Amino acid sequence: MIKINEDKCIGCGLCVKDCFTKEIEVTGRKAKPKGIRCIECGHCIAVCPTNAIVLENYPMSEVLEYEKGAFEIDPDQYLRSLKYRRTIRQFSGRQVENQKIENIIEAGRYSPTGGNQQNVSFCVMRDDIEPLRNMVIDELYKFANLPEEEKAKLNISWYGNLWKQMYLDYHDKNRKDGLFFDAGTVILVISKSMQNACIAAAHMETMVYAQGLGMLYSGFFTRAAAHSKEIKEYLRLDQGQEVAACLVIGYPDVKYQRTVPRKPAEVAWR
Numbered sequence: 001m002i003k004i005n006e007d008k009c010i011g012c013g014l015c016v017k018d019c020f021t022k023e024i025e026v027t028g029r030k031a032k033p034k035g036i037r038c039i040e041c042g043h044c045i046a047v048c049p050t051n052a053i054v055l056e057n058y059p060m061s062e063v064l065e066y067e068k069g070a071f072e073i074d075p076d077q078y079l080r081s082l083k084y085r086r087t088i089r090q091f092s093g094r095q096v097e098n099q100k101i102e103n104i105i106e107a108g109r110y111s112p113t114g115g116n117q118q119n120v121s122f123c124v125m126r127d128d129i130e131p132l133r134n135m136v137i138d139e140l141y142k143f144a145n146l147p148e149e150e151k152a153k154l155n156i157s158w159y160g161n162l163w164k165q166m167y168l169d170y171h172d173k174n175r176k177d178g179l180f181f182d183a184g185t186v187i188l189v190i191s192k193s194m195q196n197a198c199i200a201a202a203h204m205e206t207m208v209y210a211q212g213l214g215m216l217y218s219g220f221f222t223r224a225a226a227h228s229k230e231i232k233e234y235l236r237l238d239q240g241q242e243v244a245a246c247l248v249i250g251y252p253d254v255k256y257q258r259t260v261p262r263k264p265a266e267v268a269w270r
């Protein structure tokens with residue numbers, strides 16, 4: 001719920017104009033909340049010229065004042081960095097600093113959510129990577145050994161041989177990790193809304209690379225988690241929650257010299 005400081009309000013109406021849910025009205029040159037429907041998006045806070053509005057129960061001290069040059073991204077540099085980004089499957093043993101992990105979570109936390117539900121949560125796996133990896137590799141092996149028709153139903157027919165090989169490599173004396181590639185940090189992005197979680201994950205990915213780290217999205221993990229009661233229980237997911245993305249993060253042990261080509265975009269201009 002918003003609170004408006006009447007002493008600061010100059011009745012300009014900018015908050016009324018920018019409020020998506022029409023929650024604010026100006027009467028007697030003072031803005032007032034109607035108390036009908038506020039999605040706590042903060043647009044009124046951001047737009048108010050006199051900083052007259054706060055959201056109760058939110059950490060207002062984290063709000064930053066706009067400063068020209070400090071909040072913009074250079075578009076050419078941004079696009080180049082996206083083109084240079086590669087999925088990393090070779091990690092050095094260097095542990096990712098906690099501050100960098102917190103910055104990645106912050107990028108997820110500040111991502112937009114439908115209706116501003118803010119219903120995306122994060123699970124940082126470090127100490128528990130080993131048991132999780134064991135469980136997932138075992139589960140995938142079980143899936144790989146299902147009868148063909150069941151695999152077809154789960155849409156995993158194609159992966160069977162890969163998962164069998166991954167299991168064998170992992171249980172070999174060299175313990176080759178074809179799931180997390182020996183990365184030291186895994187962040188799971190969890191939500192009841194796939195769309196919200198995937199948007200958060202994409203922003204987190206950008207933050208990963210901006211900090212000199214690298215990552216891969218583990219689709220093997222999300223498939224295993226989607227079909228396995230045991231993994232869901234281990235992760236203590238609430239009813240309806242899914243692991244939308246699994247970010248496997250570390251310092252890259254590979255250096256790329258250039259970007260790669262892609263197929264032309266399929267675009268309809270209408």
Ligand SMILES: Cc1cc2nc3c(=O)[nH]c(=O)nc-3n(C[C@H](O)[C@H](O)[C@H](O)COP(=O)(O)O)c2cc1C
Pocket residue numbers: 020039041111112113114115116195196199
């Ligand atoms: C998946 C998704 C669907 C959304 N759908 C709509 C929409 O249909 N109409 C709309 O006005 N805003 C829509 N939004 C915008 C959200 O309401 C907005 O992101 C949220 O209120 C937070 O505000 P902010 O993006 O300015 O931080 C959508 C956002 C997301 C992530």
Ligand code: SF4
Pocket residue numbers: 004008009010011012013014015016026030031047048049050051052053
């Ligand atoms: S934007 Fe701020 S100053 Fe303007 S009407 Fe709203 S609360 Fe008052």
Ligand code: SF4
Pocket residue numbers: 002018019020021022023024037038039040041042043044045
């Ligand atoms: S927080 Fe968003 S929905 Fe609530 S009053 Fe402000 S602009 Fe409107």
